[in-house]
Amino acid sequence: MKLLRIGPKGQEKPAILDEEGRIRDLSGHVDDIAGDVLTPEGLAKLSAIDVSSLPLVEGDPRLGACVGRIGKFICIGLNYADHAAETGAEIPSEPIVFNKWTSAISGPNDDIEIPRGCEKTDWEVELGVVIGKGGRYIEEEDALSHVAGYCVINDVSERAWQIERGGSWDKGKGCDTFGPIGPWLVTADEAGEVGDLAMWLEVDGHRYQDGSTKTMIFAVAHLIHYCSQFLSLQPGDVISTGTPPGVGLGQRPPVYLKGGETVRLGIEGLGEQTQRVVRG
Structure with missing residues (x-):
């Protein structure tokens, strides 16, 4: 579905x-x-x-985030070997976990708003995992039975606030509109194996990201198992699993969103998003 x-x-x-x-x-x-x-x-x-x-919906309605009342918006950093390489980072020995605030959640085609004072706003196409069966201390071999489905996420990031302002990454990740989710939730039975899905992102028609989930360092099952050691997972929680290479930070020189651009992104079988970038 x-x-x-x-x-x-x-x-x-x-x-x-x-x-x-x-x-x-x-x-x-x-x-x-x-x-x-x-x-x-x-x-x-x-x-x-x-x-x-069921009744047909006429016209072209706005799409909201494909999951409602999300309790936790968990993100994984540097989870693609080729993305870690482009940023000059070492391969993590354990998943890097951070959060987006739920106020960052927006629809897949809603505007991305650059907050006041931001100059290094970046993009990241990511595979989203939506929890269906809650649990704690989930065994890795049983982890995929806890998945309701999968979706596309743009992990929009303000790099200066993430990296240069001290503390954790969260302050550069959770700004309003920095979490477009959707267009739809593809249930796990329909999505099938997600270990080798093509994923891409373009800014004003230029393709920056063109990767695959096959270069993930920690697979979906391990991420669910790992996160559940530290917190309980509940139905509707979302895990954003990292991004392939091609982010603005990794360009030489870096390229960042300034306002006025159109961002398009998608994952094989899971749909596409399109966002207009505006300044707050």
């Missing part, structure tokens, strides 16, 4: 894509793509619905 959320910000309602790629309204069956709806039992109930019987 491809699950999505449509409507004005803060008023999104649940929807699903039919076999022809048309949007169908799910609000008669569930209140949101969130919480218990994402558990194995919740997804089983959705899969039993005759999608062709």
Whole structure:
């Protein structure tokens, strides 16, 4: 299934894509793509619905983040060997974990707003993992059974605040609009194996990132296992799993977003995003 959320910000309602790629309204069956709806039992109930019987959504509605009421927005840094190399960083011995604040979450095609005083705003196409079955101390061999599905994430980053202002990375990662998620959540059964998916990102038509999930250092199952040693995972939590090479920081000289650009990105089988960059 491809699950999505449509409507004005803060008023999104649940929807699903039919076999022809048309949007169908799910609000008669569930209140949101969130919480218990994402558990194995919740997804089983959705899969039993005759999608062709659902109301068609007309027009071109705004897409919200494909998951609602996200509790934790967990991110993994330097998780692609070729990205670590372009930044001159050593391969991590353990996953680097940081957070985006949930106020950073936005729709896949909403504007990216550069905060006041920012001069090194960057892009990162990433595979998002949405938790469906909660747990703590999850065994790696059982970890994928905890996944509801996968999605595209742009881990927008302000490098000066991330690297040059002291402390953790979080202050340069969690600004408002720095977490576009979607366009849809592709359930794990439909997404299949995600260990070798093409992923890309363009700015004003120039392709900067052109990689694959196959260069991940720590695979999805290990990341779920690892994170669950430090915190409990709950349905609707999101893990953003790192980015391939081609970020602005890695260009020679570096290239950053200034405002006025159009960013397009996507992952094989999981859809595309398009954002306009504006200054706050």
